Amino acid sequence: MAHTVLSRRLMTLAVLAITLFTLFFAAAGAMAAPASLSGDIIIDGSSTVFPITEAVAEEFRMTHPDVNITIGISGTGGGFKKFLIGETDINDASRPIKDSEAEAAQAAGIEYVEIMIAYDGLSVLVNHDNDFVDYLTMEELNAIWKADSTVRTWKDVRPEWPDEVISLYGAGTDSGTFDYFTEEVNGESGSVRTDFTPSEDDNVLVLGIAGDKNALGFFGFSYYVENTDKLKVVKVDSGNGPVEPTFETIKDGTYSPLSRPLFLYVTKDALAREQVKAFVTYYLTEGKALIPQVGYVELEDALYEAELAKLN
């Protein structure tokens, strides 16, 4: 019997404690800055854009702690599937929306705004010990990567290069990076030779190229920036002389055509919500300073002005 009395007392204590806690936090919440925004912002999409959106969300949280920003990584295409049935507010995209996706949006009655936020330079890389490849022309890249390519050794690319078999590494077929590279190099999105080592995880590509003397591969600029000591970047010549991808050449457009724009797609319904509009505005103003910190390239200021104007 003593036992039940004790547990009953404990129960009463617990209930009291919980009530007090709730009251305390409710009071604390009520006293916090009333002007602060709240609500949800649901974001999904490209793994390439994720680091930028994550950095912006991290800073945005400092001023608006009550806004709950959630970011998923479903890939650009996977993200659009959710975006187009209204499950998300914003889709991170490493390529523009496809016609088929735009049609699906129209059919579902979803109106959206496309906002350019940054550039990424698709970088072509070789092993650090590779001392003969200095630059590649777009024609040579195409000869190496096209679907019916006969290139097997470096010698097949340029006669003065060694007669050793090239091992190819590239972004996995589900990524926007793959779509963009094949589109620019081979003229058709998705068209590529099949005997290369693909990976959705760019760190796997870094390891592969760093450990293989005859490797040649491509992935996003941010992964090269973090691994400059392990890899050698190849200059790309698209007719105006060889250009190395750097923050400057990507920003001013001389590293062409392998520098690509990155986007946010925001539904108009979401933009009508105060916290979403504040977040996207923050992204294009204070947030843009974070872009180089995570290995991507800022747009020209005038472009950010133009994108901001789209929000109204």
Added chain:
Amino acid sequence: MQGTDRLSRKRRRKNTMAHMMFAVSALLSILVLIILLADLIRRGAPYLNEAFFKNFPSRFAAKSGILPAMVGSVWIILLTAVIAIPIAIAAALYLEEYAPRNRFTNFIKINIANLAGIPSIVYGIFGLTVFVRTLGFGRSILSGALTMALLVLPVIIVSSQEAIRAIPDSLRHGSYAMGATKWQTIRRIVLPSALPGILTGIILAISRALGESAPLLMVGAFSYVSALPSGPMDSFIVLPVQIYTWMSKPSADFKDVTAAAILVLIVLLLTLNLTAIILRNKFHKTFE
């Protein structure tokens, strides 16, 4: 005589060789674990400070923390347990104590055993279609926990069945002889005696749920959340997903942060498994 000697020496040599082979195999598996742990500790330990447990993820490795992932994992696991345990024990009790021994019961039992072997991603796809979309629970803790509950149900049911079956009939008969009803016997005799075995199953199931990422990614675990979940309808991130997100970051520093997070997950899993082992030992003692 010499022939027998040689034969026996040969046999002994074979015996020694086999002995060594098995010892090396055992050592190898432990060695791999030790190397893995040593590497994780070497890389992750510098990040294992108080801030790591209190911070949100950050673009700076040094400021990164696992608070939302920890809270998310705890939410998922508690809710999974609340949903799965009563159903699993009830199912096990029915199958062992009430169900008639016929083909249909056998069919159900075989099916449950098979369910335990289905790849977890399949549960994820089911969860996405049924809980997230059809029932409209969205990408919430509730959807995640319901999916996880389905995933661990067979594990708990099977181990509970075994625990219940292991109870000697003499105990039941003793209870009936005292005039107890079936339900009284189950509640006062069968369940308490089977409890350690059932708990072992529950803990193993929970540690499985703790380590899973594929089904939760499918159901909609996020890779970043800016607010801690405060209810079952909130969005969430869990430890394995946080580890995956950090691992794919370009910076080498994040590999070390990843190691720190993996250490936390391993310590949690080892603790759970250790509890299961202790309970199992206790269980064995009771019936010897």
